[in-house]
Each structure stands twice: as C-alpha cells, then as structure tokens.
Amino acid sequence: xxxxxxKLKNDLRRCxxxxxxxxxxxxxxxxxxxxxxxxxxxxxxxxxxxxxxxKIAKFFKKPVDEIFYLEED
Amino acid sequence: xxxxxxxSNNTTLVLCSIxxxxxxxxxTFFLMLRDKIINIGDVExxxxxxxxxxAVVYFIFxxxxxxxxxxxxxxxxxxxxxxxxxxxLFFTGITSLLMLFGDFALASDISKEYIxxxxxxxxxxxxxxxxxxxxxxxxxxxxxxxxxxxRKEGEEIVLKDDSIFINAQYIGILSGISGLILITxxxxxxxxxxxxxxxxxxxxxxxxxxxxxxxxxxIVLYWLIIKLREGISEWYDEKQYQDITRAxxxxxxxxxxxxxxxxxxxxxxxxxxxxxxxxxxxxxxxVLLLFSASTLYFNKSYRLISKEGNNRDTAKRNxxxxxxxxxxxxxxxxxxLLGIFLSVEIGIGWESYTAVGIFGxxxxxxxxxxxxxxxxxxxxxxxxxxxxxGLVLTIISIPPIxxxxxAILVKALTEGH
Numbered sequence: 001x002x003x004x005x006x007k008l009k010n011d012l013r014r015c016x017x018x019x020x021x022x023x024x025x026x027x028x029x030x031x032x033x034x035x036x037x038x039x040x041x042x043x044x045x046x047x048x049x050x051x052x053x054x055k056i057a058k059f060f061k062k063p064v065d066e067i068f069y070l071e072e073d
Numbered sequence: 074x075x076x077x078x079x080x081s082n083n084t085t086l087v088l089c090s091i092x093x094x095x096x097x098x099x100x101t102f103f104l105m106l107r108d109k110i111i112n113i114g115d116v117e118x119x120x121x122x123x124x125x126x127x128a129v130v131y132f133i134f135x136x137x138x139x140x141x142x143x144x145x146x147x148x149x150x151x152x153x154x155x156x157x158x159x160x161x162l163f164f165t166g167i168t169s170l171l172m173l174f175g176d177f178a179l180a181s182d183i184s185k186e187y188i189x190x191x192x193x194x195x196x197x198x199x200x201x202x203x204x205x206x207x208x209x210x211x212x213x214x215x216x217x218x219x220x221x222x223x224r225k226e227g228e229e230i231v232l233k234d235d236s237i238f239i240n241a242q243y244i245g246i247l248s249g250i251s252g253l254i255l256i257t258x259x260x261x262x263x264x265x266x267x268x269x270x271x272x273x274x275x276x277x278x279x280x281x282x283x284x285x286x287x288x289x290x291x292i293v294l295y296w297l298i299i300k301l302r303e304g305i306s307e308w309y310d311e312k313q314y315q316d317i318t319r320a321x322x323x324x325x326x327x328x329x330x331x332x333x334x335x336x337x338x339x340x341x342x343x344x345x346x347x348x349x350x351x352x353x354x355x356x357x358x359x360v361l362l363l364f365s366a367s368t369l370y371f372n373k374s375y376r377l378i379s380k381e382g383n384n385r386d387t388a389k390r391n392x393x394x395x396x397x398x399x400x401x402x403x404x405x406x407x408x409x410l411l412g413i414f415l416s417v418e419i420g421i422g423w424e425s426y427t428a429v430g431i432f433g434x435x436x437x438x439x440x441x442x443x444x445x446x447x448x449x450x451x452x453x454x455x456x457x458x459x460x461x462x463g464l465v466l467t468i469i470s471i472p473p474i475x476x477x478x479x480a481i482l483v484k485a486l487t488e489g490h
Contacts, residue, residue, distance in 0.1 A: 034235035037312040
C-alpha cells in the first residue's frame with residue numbers, strides 16, 4: 001500500500017553535476033522548458049509531467065527512476 | 074544586438090540629461106505662469122514669448138521617451154533574468170509618454186480658462202511633471218546599473234525565455250494597482266466632493282483606465298509578436314501552464330468574494346454608491362491585479378510555510394508580514410484619528426478628505442495583509458509546533474485593526490440606508 005505522505009524527489013542537481021556540470025539553462029534548452037521550471041523541479045516545488053521526466057531521463061541517458069523517485073515525507 | 078543596445082543606452086542617457094534640464098525649464102515656466110495668473114499680470118504676452126521654446130522642449134521629451142521605451146524593450150530581450158525596476162520603468166515610461174500629450178491638453182485648457190481665476194488643471198499638470206521627473210531619475214539609475222552588465226551578459230543561449238512572461242506579470246500588477254487607486258479616488262472626488270456632470274466623470278474614468286492599462290496591453294502585444302513565431306502549444310512551458318491555471322482559479326474565487334463584499338457594503342455605506350458608476354473598470358483592474366499577482370506568486374514558487382532550519386527565508390518573510398500588519402494597523406488608527414481631528418478642528422475640506430482617503434486605503438491594505446499574515450503564520454506555527462514571531466506581531470496588531478473595522482461597521486449600521 002502506498003502511503004498518503006509520499007513525495008516525488010529527484011537527483012537532478014547531482015545528474016547535472018555528473019554531466020559536465022551543465023547549467024540549468026542548458027538543460028532547459030535541451031528539454032524545451034524555461035530555466036525557472038528546471039530550478040523549481042530541483043527545489044521540489046514543481047512536479048514535472050511524465051513527458052518532461054522522460055525527456056530529462058533521455059537527456060542524461062538514464063532510466064527515469066534513477067533520477068525521479070518516491071519518498072515518505 | 075549588444076552593439077545596438079549600447080548605442081540605444083548611450084543615446085537615451087544623453088537625451089535624458091537634456092530632458093532633465095528641459096524639465097527644470099518647463100517647471101519654471103509653469104510656476105511663473107501660475108504666479109502671473111494669481112497676480113493678474115500680462116499672461117498673454119508671457120505665454121506668447123515662451124510657447125515656442127516650451128513646445129521645442131516637449132518635442133525633445135517625446136524623442137527621449139521613445140528612445141527610453143525602445144531601450145527598455147531591447148533590455149527585456151537581452152537580459153535573461155527578470156528585473157522589477159525594468160518592468161516598473163516600462164510602465165512609468167509609457168504612462169509618462171501619455172501624460173506628455175495630457176500636458177498639451179492641460180496647457181491649452183489653462184490658456185483658455187485663466188481669465189476666470191487660477192485653473193485647477195495646474196494640480197494635474199504638476200502631478201504629471203512629478204511623474205516625468207521620477208521616470209527621468211530612475212531611468213538614469215537603470216542605465217548606469219546595466220552598463221556593466223551589458224558587457225558580461227548575452228553569452229548564454231536561451232531558447233525558452235521567461236523574463237518577458239514575468240515582466241508582464243509585474244506590469245499587470247502595477248497597471249491593476251494604479252487603475253484601482255486612480256479610478257476610485259477620481260470618481261470619489263468628482264462624484265461626491267467636487268461634483269461634475271456624470272458624462273464628464275465617465276470620460277475621466279475612461280481616460281484614466283486607458284492610461285493605466287496601455288502599458289499592460291503593449292507588453293502583452295510584444296509578447297504575442299514574439300510568440301506568433303511558435304505554435305500555440307509552445308506559448309507556455311508546462312510549469313507556466315500550471316501557474317496560470319492555478320492563478321485563474323484564485324482570480325475567479327477572490328474576485329467573486331471582493332465584488333460580493335463591495336455589493337454588501339455599498340448597501341450600508343453611502344460613499345460606496347460610486348461603485349455603480351465604476352464597477353466595470355474596477356472589476357477589470359481587480360481581475361488584472363489578482364491574476365498577475367497570483368501568476369507571479371506561483372511562478373516564482375514562493376513558499377507559504379517554512380520548516381525549522383529548512384527555509385529561513387520564508388520564516389523571515391512571515392515575520393516581515395507580521396511587522397507590516399503591525400505598522401499598517403497602527404497607521405490606519407492614526408489616520409482615523411487624524412481624519413476626526415482635522416474635520417473637528419479645521420472643518421470638512423481637502424485636508425480631512427485626504428486623511429479619510431488614506432485611512433480607507435490603509436484599512437483595506439491592513440485587512441488584506443492581516444488575513445495573509447494570519448494564514449501564513451498559523452501554518453508555519455503549526456508546522457514548527459511553536460508560535461512564530463510573525464503570529465505574535467499579527468496578534469498584537471488585532472486591536473487597532475478591529476477597532477477601525479468595528480468603527481466603520483457601527484457608522485454603517487447607524488447611518489446606512
């Protein structure tokens with residue numbers, strides 16, 4: 001059973017760091033969103049759509065669940 | 074682009090310096106003209122002597138405004154981060170440009186009406202001059218501040234820009250606030266204090282509304298022109314879509330609550346009857362303000378609550394909100410007392426009306442800030458399991474705010490329909 005207080009977390013910051021420390025703007029350009037959207041995802045203030053999550057995972061050449069995962073609040 | 078921006082910056086800076094000298098000249102002219110009218114001097118020959126130099130200076134003003142607005146548009150395109158000062162100057166610049174044409178109309182009225190005494194148009198003319206001055210000074214500040222940044226910026230490519238989106242919200246907030254304040258004060262003054270025919274008040278409201286809304290229309294048109302190159306589905310990114318959807322819901326609920334509250338209050342307080350004249354522009358500016366403010370709020374992802382040690386900025390913000398309630402609450406009480414003191418000691422006149430007008434605005438502002446502060450601080454206190462400083466400040470500010478609202482309620486119930 002999945003609990004009520006589950007939140008979507010991500011390792012976007014670490015992924016960017018491992019990917020030659022690309023900037024939020026470069027990642028935003030690659031997946032077709034604004035820098036503020038990437039910033040908000042990193043800070044956990046915005047949950048991306050499945051499409052955007054897949055685009056980000058494709059960009060980093062990683063499975064989605066390696067970047068985005070669920071965590072008990 | 075960088076070169077064009079540099080040329081535009083420098084041209085605007087030079088024109089601005091000339092315009093400041095020109096503003097000193099036109100103000101001296103208007104002050105001397107006012108003195109001549111008061112002392113019944115030879116106004117006609119004085120105006121004849123200076124009309125051409127003043128007209129030339131006004132042409133320089135127009136060139137400067139056009140150059141400044143072009144520079145601001147170039148800056149909006151060039152700089153990747155949003156900047157409130159830039160958005161504020163875009164709004165003030167267009168308003169100031171429109172007021173230049175208003176100055177011509179006012180000067181023409183003065184030249185026809187001075188034989189009947191000192192025309193009231195002088196007050197609007199000096200208000201307009203003050204607006205020009207604020208714009209001239211602030212544009213110099215912006216141009217000087219951005220001179221260095223032009224060299225550094227522009228290296229990073231931005232495919233999906235959000236700075237125009239955010240600047241449009243800033244301008245929407247400024248348009249909404251100025252529209253609401255100006256039409257309320259104007260219609261209150263000219264329907265109740267210095268009565269004018271209804272058609273003249275309507276014409277004034279239309280002109281004021283246009284002046285307040287044109288900067289927003291222009292920035293939205295500019296944004297549209299840029300976006301027309303893209304498909305409609307690409308106009309917003311997914312976070313922006315989510316933000317405007319949430320903002321639309323907030324706007325729908327909040328506008329219904331505010332309009333319903335005004336509908337009820339106007340039944341009891343006769344001064345609110347002016348709403349029957351201004352409800353449409355009032356509603357437009359209210360919706361513009363609510364939509365722009367809530368879109369900006371969601372887009373910038375301000376946090377409502379803070380967890381201890383996790384978000385100190387939010388705790389600080391909530392504390393400042395509490396402080397703002399405290400200050401605005403006691404200021405409301407002071408202006409309430411000042412209004413009573415002035416109307417008793419000096420009698421009912423522009424002084425007491427001004428005090429009561431400021432009291433009214435402060436009362437609305439303190440009520441809104443009080444509710445926001447109470448909600449945010451209660452959530453924060455609940456999360457952190459101890460009373461936040463902001464909540465303490467909010468509680469301390471209850472007596473003056475409650476007193477003012479109760480006083481208005483008692484007045485409404487005793488003097489209502």
